[in-house]
Amino acid sequence: MAEQGHRQRPRLVLVATPFQGHINPLLQLSAILHSKGFSITIVHTQFNSPDPSNCPDFNFLFIQDGLSDHDIASLDLTAIVLVLNDRCRLPFQECLAKLVEEQETDDDRIVCVIYDELSYFSEAAAHNLKLPSIIFRTNNANSFLARSVLIEMYAQGHIPLADPMSQEAVLEHPPLRLRDLPISSFGPMKNFFKLMGNARDVRRSSAIIYNTMDCLEESSLTKLQQQCHVPIFAIGPVHKIVPAPSCRLLEEDSSCMSWLDKQAPNSVIYVSPGSLASTNEKDLIEMAWGLANSKQPFLWVVRPGSVHGSECFESVPGGLREIVGERGCVVKWAPQKEVLAHNAVGGFWSHCGWNSLLESVSEGVPIICRPSFGDQKVTARYVSQVWRVGLHLEDELERGEIERVVRRLMVDKEGEGMRQRAMNLKEKAELCIRTGGSSYNSLNKLVELIKSF
Numbered sequence: 309m310a311e312q313g314h315r316q317r318p319r320l321v322l323v324a325t326p327f328q329g330h331i332n333p334l335l336q337l338s339a340i341l342h343s344k345g346f347s348i349t350i351v352h353t354q355f356n357s358p359d360p361s362n363c364p365d366f367n368f369l370f371i372q373d374g375l376s377d378h379d380i381a382s383l384d385l386t387a388i389v390l391v392l393n394d395r396c397r398l399p400f401q402e403c404l405a406k407l408v409e410e411q412e413t414d415d416d417r418i419v420c421v422i423y424d425e426l427s428y429f430s431e432a433a434a435h436n437l438k439l440p441s442i443i444f445r446t447n448n449a450n451s452f453l454a455r456s457v458l459i460e461m462y463a464q465g466h467i468p469l470a471d472p473m474s475q476e477a478v479l480e481h482p483p484l485r486l487r488d489l490p491i492s493s494f495g496p497m498k499n500f501f502k503l504m505g506n507a508r509d510v511r512r513s514s515a516i517i518y519n520t521m522d523c524l525e526e527s528s529l530t531k532l533q534q535q536c537h538v539p540i541f542a543i544g545p546v547h548k549i550v551p552a553p554s555c556r557l558l559e560e561d562s563s564c565m566s567w568l569d570k571q572a573p574n575s576v577i578y579v580s581p582g583s584l585a586s587t588n589e590k591d592l593i594e595m596a597w598g599l600a601n602s603k604q605p606f607l608w609v610v611r612p613g614s615v616h617g618s619e620c621f622e623s624v625p626g627g628l629r630e631i632v633g634e635r636g637c638v639v640k641w642a643p644q645k646e647v648l649a650h651n652a653v654g655g656f657w658s659h660c661g662w663n664s665l666l667e668s669v670s671e672g673v674p675i676i677c678r679p680s681f682g683d684q685k686v687t688a689r690y691v692s693q694v695w696r697v698g699l700h701l702e703d704e705l706e707r708g709e710i711e712r713v714v715r716r717l718m719v720d721k722e723g724e725g726m727r728q729r730a731m732n733l734k735e736k737a738e739l740c741i742r743t744g745g746s747s748y749n750s751l752n753k754l755v756e757l758i759k760s761f
């Protein structure tokens with residue numbers, strides 16, 4: 309895509325990891341840096357490639373990832389990321405070398421490569437071409453510290469845990485319990501720890517960007533900075549700083565917005581498992597009954613393929629459509645940021661993906677946490693125990709318990725307290741990105757660093 313009008317801007321190359329929860333914040337970071345005067349080139353795999361036509365301000369380059377349909381169907385998420393890192397190294401090196409060769413003037417030279425932490429293959433190519441690089445971590449400081457504990461325990465032979473549901477406290481990282489440690493449910497343990505180790509390694513990169521903010525994680529960020537030899541910039545929530553284009557991997561159903569318009573303020577519980585988590589049919593049926601019996605209206609995202617054994621919600625047996633009835637609205641993919649900003653939405657049943665968490669607290673919406681795997685478990689613990697803006701639904705899903713939890717959040721006094729604290733966090737998040745706020749200052753320092761390269 310041509311970039312007329314932007315030829316004289318210094319160029320940044322950003323490398324995406326091809327999952328929705330990574331593409332969104334990378335595009336948001338790109339929009340922020342574009343607003344700071346940089347020209348943006350996004351390098352992406354062909355697997356899960358976004359539609360560049362949604363992002364006219366950015367240049368897109370697609371590299372061969374060597375993933376076949378068979379690989380995608382047969383590999384787990386951890387294995388896919390490991391394979392991508394093996395197979396993208398060379399194509400990226402060639403792509404970057406070509407970009408450097410094509411530079412016309414010193415003004416539009418590539419100043420830096422910014423890569424998602426899971427696309428760590430990028431660092432070697434940048435280094436070979438004598439370009440500085442910066443890591444972008446789309447998760448949070450608490451999870452990073454928890455991963456470090458986990459890696460240490462693995463090295464000492466304590467993983468897998470004797471009791472994966474253990475309530476025992478993690479002494480180095482209160483308020484976590486052993487059961488909250490961010491273990492993956494995908495593939496062999498040794499692959500997971502290989503990936504975690506690789507993603508943790510700063511290599512020769514010059515800095516780390518986090519999509520988080522002091523008002524949520526000040527002490528963990530301080531701890532992290534003490535352990536790290538390069539500067540850390542916490543600049544989040546990135547989706548709130550400048551308007552950014554979105555590239556959805558699934559088609560969005562915005563009809564739910566007119567459904568929301570008909571609901572009373574703060575009455576709707578929005579339910580979404582994000583882009584990767586899935587559930588089984590039994591849990592889906594318990595959720596449907598629990599939500600219906602709670603008497604609260606609900607907007608529910610059921611992605612195609614997110615229920616094991618069923619292609620989509622309509623194909624699930626058990627008369628679920630009737631259970632859901634008038635009070636519920638089910639979609640395959642929602643405009644989540646707009647949904648959470650709608651005044652009818654009073655609660656979010658979330659898997660606690662980090663983007664979802666940031667989007668929820670940025671709108672003052674309290675949360676029912678139902679984490680599925682990895683970092684989500686850490687975030688759920690912080691939501692319920694530290695920030696106290698939600699409830700953690702931990703045990704087996706059962707309709708009576710779901711009904712009670714929904715009412716505790718949406719109707720009871722307890723939920724009112726959580727909503728109030730969520731509103732306070734929303735205000736604090738706004739202050740973080742406003743002139744003089746911690747994220748605002750971090751962003752300016754990041755831009756200064758990039759300009760100094």
Ligand code: UDP
Nearest residue numbers: 329582583584609641642644661662663664
């Ligand atoms: N999302 C969306 N519509 C949906 C569900 C999710 O737009 O119906 C977006 C959501 O706003 C977030 C991203 O998908 O930006 C999911 O990222 P997150 O980190 O929350 O979870 P992940 O999908 O990575 O587990």
